[in-house]
Amino acid sequence: xxxxxxxxxxxxxxxxxxxxxxxxxxxxxxxxxxxxxxxxxxxxxxxxxxxxxxxxxxxxxxxxxxxxxxxxxxxxxxxxxxxxxxxxxxxxxxxxxxxxxxxxxxxxxxxxxxxxxxxxxxxxxxxxxxxxxxxxxxxxxxxxxxxxxxxxxxxxxxxxxxxxxxxxxxxxxxxxxxxxxxxxxxxxxxxxxxxxxxxxxxxxxxxxxxxxxxxxxxxxxxxxxxxxxxxxxxxxxxxxxxxxxxxxxxxxxxxxxxxxxxxxxxxxxxxxxxxxxxxxxxxxxxxxxxxxxxxxxxxxxxxxxxxxxxxxxxxxxxxxxxxxxxxxxxxxxxxxxxxxxxxxxxxxxxxxxxxxxxxxxxxxxxxxxxxxxxxxxxxxxxxxxxxxxxxxxxxxxxxxxxxxxxxxxxxxxxxxxxxxxxxxxxxxxxxxxxxxxxxxxxxxxxxxxxxxxxxxxxxxxxxxxxxxxxxxxxxxxxxxxxxxxxxxxxxxxxxxxxxxxxxxxxxxxxxxxxxxxxxxxxxxxxxxxxxxxxxxxxxxxxxxxxxxxxxxxxxxxxxxxxxxxxxxxxxxxxxxxxxxxxxxxxxxxxxxxxxxxxxxxxxxxxxxxxxxxxxxxxxxxxxxxxxxxxxxxxxxxxxxxxxxxxxxxxxxxxxxxxxxxxxxxxxxx
Numbered sequence: 001x002x003x004x005x006x007x008x009x010x011x012x013x014x015x016x017x018x019x020x021x022x023x024x025x026x027x028x029x030x031x032x033x034x035x036x037x038x039x040x041x042x043x044x045x046x047x048x049x050x051x052x053x054x055x056x057x058x059x060x061x062x063x064x065x066x067x068x069x070x071x072x073x074x075x076x077x078x079x080x081x082x083x084x085x086x087x088x089x090x091x092x093x094x095x096x097x098x099x100x101x102x103x104x105x106x107x108x109x110x111x112x113x114x115x116x117x118x119x120x121x122x123x124x125x126x127x128x129x130x131x132x133x134x135x136x137x138x139x140x141x142x143x144x145x146x147x148x149x150x151x152x153x154x155x156x157x158x159x160x161x162x163x164x165x166x167x168x169x170x171x172x173x174x175x176x177x178x179x180x181x182x183x184x185x186x187x188x189x190x191x192x193x194x195x196x197x198x199x200x201x202x203x204x205x206x207x208x209x210x211x212x213x214x215x216x217x218x219x220x221x222x223x224x225x226x227x228x229x230x231x232x233x234x235x236x237x238x239x240x241x242x243x244x245x246x247x248x249x250x251x252x253x254x255x256x257x258x259x260x261x262x263x264x265x266x267x268x269x270x271x272x273x274x275x276x277x278x279x280x281x282x283x284x285x286x287x288x289x290x291x292x293x294x295x296x297x298x299x300x301x302x303x304x305x306x307x308x309x310x311x312x313x314x315x316x317x318x319x320x321x322x323x324x325x326x327x328x329x330x331x332x333x334x335x336x337x338x339x340x341x342x343x344x345x346x347x348x349x350x351x352x353x354x355x356x357x358x359x360x361x362x363x364x365x366x367x368x369x370x371x372x373x374x375x376x377x378x379x380x381x382x383x384x385x386x387x388x389x390x391x392x393x394x395x396x397x398x399x400x401x402x403x404x405x406x407x408x409x410x411x412x413x414x415x416x417x418x419x420x421x422x423x424x425x426x427x428x429x430x431x432x433x434x435x436x437x438x439x440x441x442x443x444x445x446x447x448x449x450x451x452x453x454x455x456x457x458x459x460x461x462x463x464x465x466x467x468x469x470x471x472x473x474x475x476x477x478x479x480x481x482x483x484x485x486x487x488x489x490x491x492x493x494x495x496x497x498x499x500x501x502x503x504x505x506x507x508x509x510x511x512x513x514x515x516x517x518x519x520x521x522x523x524x525x526x527x528x529x530x531x532x533x534x535x536x537x538x539x540x541x542x543x544x545x546x547x548x549x550x551x552x553x554x555x556x557x558x559x560x561x562x563x564x565x566x567x568x569x570x571x572x573x574x575x576x577x578x579x580x581x582x583x584x585x586x587x588x589x590x591x592x593x594x595x596x597x598x599x600x601x602x603x604x605x606x607x608x609x610x611x612x613x614x615x616x617x618x619x620x621x622x623x624x625x626x627x628x629x630x631x632x633x634x635x636x637x638x639x640x641x642x643x644x645x646x647x648x649x650x651x652x653x654x655x656x657x658x659x660x661x662x663x664x665x666x667x668x669x
Contacts, residue, residue, distance in 0.1 A: 028109055029053045029099030033157075034446045037322060038175040038398040040117045040155045040206025043089045047450030048485075049097070050081035052169075057101045064094040065118070074099075086450075089203035091117035115398060117155065119204030120197065121451045122557070124190035125220065125443075126458035128213030129494070129549075132542050135184045140544040146180050154178035154194045156186045158209040160354045162441035163430040165243045167222075171445040172346070172357055174324055175206070176399040181390065185355070187211060189494075192550025193455060193557070200558055208449065210442040212432055216461045217472050219438040225479030231468070232435045239434055262347060264421040265377070271307040271414035277337035277373040283309050289411035292328050292385030292392050295378070303383065303417035308374040310409045312394070319367035322397040325405070327356040328387015330376055337373040338364060349379065349423065350430065355391060372405065379417060433461070439479075447483050453490030453561055454480060455553055459514050460496050460541065466513035473521045491527045492556045493518065495659060497536030497543050498645045511644035515660050522573070528556035531571045531648075534657045538645035552656070568592065571656035577638055579665050583628035584616075584638045586663075591623040593653025601625055601650050605642065606635040613639060625650070637664050 031051040041047050049061050053074040061070040065087045072082040092115045100108035124130055132139070134146045157175045162168070176182045183191050187209050194205040218232055223240075226232045266272040275281055286309065295302055325336060325344065331352040336344040344358025372394075376384060385392070389406035430437055462469045473493075481489045495518045501507045522529055530552040537543040552569075559569035572588035579585075584606055588594070596602075601618040604627045616627035616638070627638060639662035641648045650658040 029057070029059060029097055029111060031097060031111055032170045032445065033173050034171075034175075034208070034449050035113075036175050036397070037113045038115045038117075038155055038177060039113075039157070040119050040121050040175075040204050041086050042121045042450035042452055043086055043118045043203070045450060046083040046085055048081055048448045049084050049095075050079065050448075051097070052078050053080055053099045054078060054101050057099050060096075060098045060100075062096045062098070063116075065090075086118050089117075089119040089201075091115075091119075091204065093118065117153065117204035117206070119153070119206065120201065121206040121208065121449070122190075122193070123208045123210060123446075123451050123454040124187045124193075125210045125454060125456050126494075127211065127215045127461055129460075129497070129542055130187055130189055130455070130457035131209075131211040131213050132188055132546065133183075133185045134188060136542075138540070138542060138544055139188050139546055141547075145547070146184060149178055149180050149183040149191060149195075151195070151198060152177040152179070153204045154191070154198060155204065155206045156182060156191075156209070157207065157446075158186055159442045159446060160351075160357075161212045161432070162351070162354070163219075163432045163434070163437040164441035165239055165430065165437065167440045167444040169445060171442070172344075174357060174359065174397055176397075179399065181402075182399045188546040189457060189550045189553070190455065192547045193553045194550075196551050196554035197557060200554070200564070201562065208446055208451065210438075210446065211457075212438060212442070214432070214461055215438060215458070216433045217458060217469065217476055218435040219433055220443065220458075221436065221472070221476045221479050222439045222444075222483065223436050225439075225475055225482075226435055228475065229468075229472070235435050239436060258348060261421055261423065265305075265415070268419050268421070269305050269375075269415040271305065271375060271412070275340065276307045276309065276412070276414070277342075277371075277375070278340040279369075279371040281309075281371075283410045283412070286410035286412045289409050291406060291409045292387045292389060294331070294382050294384035294386060299383075299413075302413070303378050303380050304420070305414040305417075306376045306378075306383065307412050307414050308376065308409045309411075310372050310405065312370055312372055312403070312405070314365060314367055314370055314394075315403070316367045317401055318394075318396065318403070319365055320362055321365055322362045323360040323365050323394060324397050324399070325356075325358045325360060325372070325394050326391055327358070327374065327405075328385055328391035329353055329355050330374075331381075331383050331386055332379050333377040335375040337371075337375070339370055340373075352386070355387060359397065360394075375414070379420070379423065443480070443483070448485050451484060451486075451489070453492060453557065455492050455494075457494040457549070459518060460499075463501065463510040463514045466510070466517040469514060470517035470520045473517070474524050477521075477524055477527065488526050490557070490561050491524070492530070492553050492560070493521065493527065494530045494549060494553070495519070495532060497532040498538055498643075498647060499536060499541045499543075500538045500645045508642075508644045512639075512642040512660060512662070516662055519574070519659050519661060526560070528560050528569060529573075529659070530556065531657045531659045533641055533646075533648040533660065534651075536645075536647070568652065568654035568656065571654075572650060572652050572658035574640075574659065574661040574663055577663050577665050579635060580626070582633055582635065583626050584635045584665065585621070585624050585626045586638055586640075587624045588658065590656070591652055594620050594623055594625070595651055595653065596620065596649045597651065598649045601627075603641045603643070603646055603648060603650075605629075605639050606632045607637040607639075608632045608634050609636050611637070613637070613642075635665075637662070639663070 395402040558564040618627040641660035
């Protein structure tokens with residue numbers, strides 16, 4: 001299926017989980033993806049370690065930095081959580097997580113996490129400008145910057161785009177060290193922020209990416225967080241009504257309709273019935289196929305199931321290691337097998353545009369010959385592998401020692417879609433712009449991982465609803481703080497950049513008013529805002545200079561979270577307005593050495609009681625700007641850069657630009 005990348009619209013459809021999470025059988029302790037080898041833990045605090053086990057199972061967490069072990073028991077729901085004290089920044093460390101059920105014949109199991117660093121961890125949230133990666137193109141000095149992005153003390157965890165009707169417990173992702181290859185698909189702003197933080201703090205930095213282009217703020221808030229917004233109640237009711245029911249009428253667990261669909265598929269698919277995933281299966285008569293590539297030629301209009309097989313020799317250097325298999329994006333669904341054992345799957349419709357990353361347990365990683373098989377299921381339009389050759393590989397869990405899996409595979413059709421059982425009702429992709437669905441699918445799977453703070457770049461998709469946004473953003477911040485268990489969680493956000501959304505007055509007003517709502521969000525404690533009015537591009541909603549945005553976010557973090565109070569981290573911000581005869585004087589904060597990059601300040605306007613604005617003549621007077629217009633004898637309001645595209649020219653001595661504003665005269669504080 002060939003579709004656009006960024007979600008638009010508001011239609012409701014029902015998805016099914018990529019990962020079915022249930023209490024572990026017997027004593028098999030399991031951890032969520034965000035707790036794994038190569039992660040960064042927040043230093044000098046208590047961080048949550050959680051996971052899944054048998055009900056009542058004893059769980060012991062033993063970090064190598066401490067002689068103390070941390071013990072807990074899984075509850076009746078098969079979940080456990082314990083708070084673990086972390087040291088000062090350093091590493092690498094190891095952590096052993098051991099579960100034990102007394103009297104269970106299957107005994108206990110231990111998960112060994114290695115190459116764990118302790119440092120600073122930040123969440124990177126928002127829409128496309130936060131999501132934007134080197135791989136998408138158009139980043140300033142991209143080749144040079146990517147080649148230099150070789151710092152294994154920066155670790156990346158990129159949650160895949162996933163909308164969900166209910167909070168998910170896990171996701172398909174893994175921590176990886178930052179290299180020119182691994183950073184290619186990660187948030188550029190996040191990377192540049194981490195790079196600058198590393199230069200100043202000299203400690204490891206971990207980034208958790210939860211971002212999705214074209215999405216609205218309300219999709220990123222939990223159901224409880226939206227309780228005070230009556231306008232979202234109808235949509236929330238529809239989301240709740242569409243959730244799969246946990247119980248059937250007789251009180252028994254209801255069958256998972258998507259699992260039942262796959263079971264019916266297995267009964268008809270030649271590959272499933274005849275063991276095509278097996279290592280001993282003879283595929284000598286199969287056709288050759290290039291991976292990655294989409295179905296073409298005789299299969300150009302084919303919808304159905306295609307099986308891919310390839311024999312590999314696993315080198316001794318990868319033996320006994322936890323491995324990951326990267327397959328790029330696959331259209332639509334897939335299952336990955338290693339020697340006839342399913343090791344990963346994306347079994348829900350609607351995830352055609354997501355890169356696949358699957359884990360192989362260390363016990364299965366034996367040196368020598370193995371057979372990798374991929375079962376690709378396409379329900380309509382284009383099918384096959386959508387990614388690039390460099391995205392198809394097998395490597396250690398941290399991405400090192402990659403072994404390319406691109407090239408020639410064996411291929412055979414297993415079933416024509418004409419023979420498919422009907423898809424379960426509503427098994428279409430879920431609209432990513434419904435309230436709560438991105439909190440459910442991207443944020444909840446990483447909760448309550450210990451983070452220092454959050455970075456946020458979003459707002460373009462909420463243009464036209466500025467008054468609502470002015471209340472919605474404080475609600476989102478409060479919601480995330482509650483979910484992460486940090487009332488003082490720093491929240492650093494980016495004001496939307498100049499872009500020509502349209503030439504109408506309404507379009508310009510929608511953009512300016514949204515920026516004003518973002519400015520108002522600074523009333524929330526422990527927040528800071530990056531202004532981008534000088535680094536935008538009127539013709540590109542994704543401006544190229546991601547470096548400067550990352551640098552300014554790092555300035556905010558250093559000043560607000562790391563005690564570098566001597567650093568100026570913000571451009572001039574409106575503080576107060578006073579009428580002086582026929583002129584208006586505006587006072588700013590963050591205004592040391594107020595200056596312009598032209599002979600005089602521009603983009604200032606004034607209005608009288610009638611609300612009609614006229615261009616004003618303005619001049620800097622110390623830490624204030626005084627403005628007037630001959631067309632407004634008794635000014636009452638002033639505004640600055642209240643447009644969609646104009647680059648500002650008012651800065652402080654640190655070279656940081658002033659934020660746009662629109663204010664009515666009030667007495668100075």
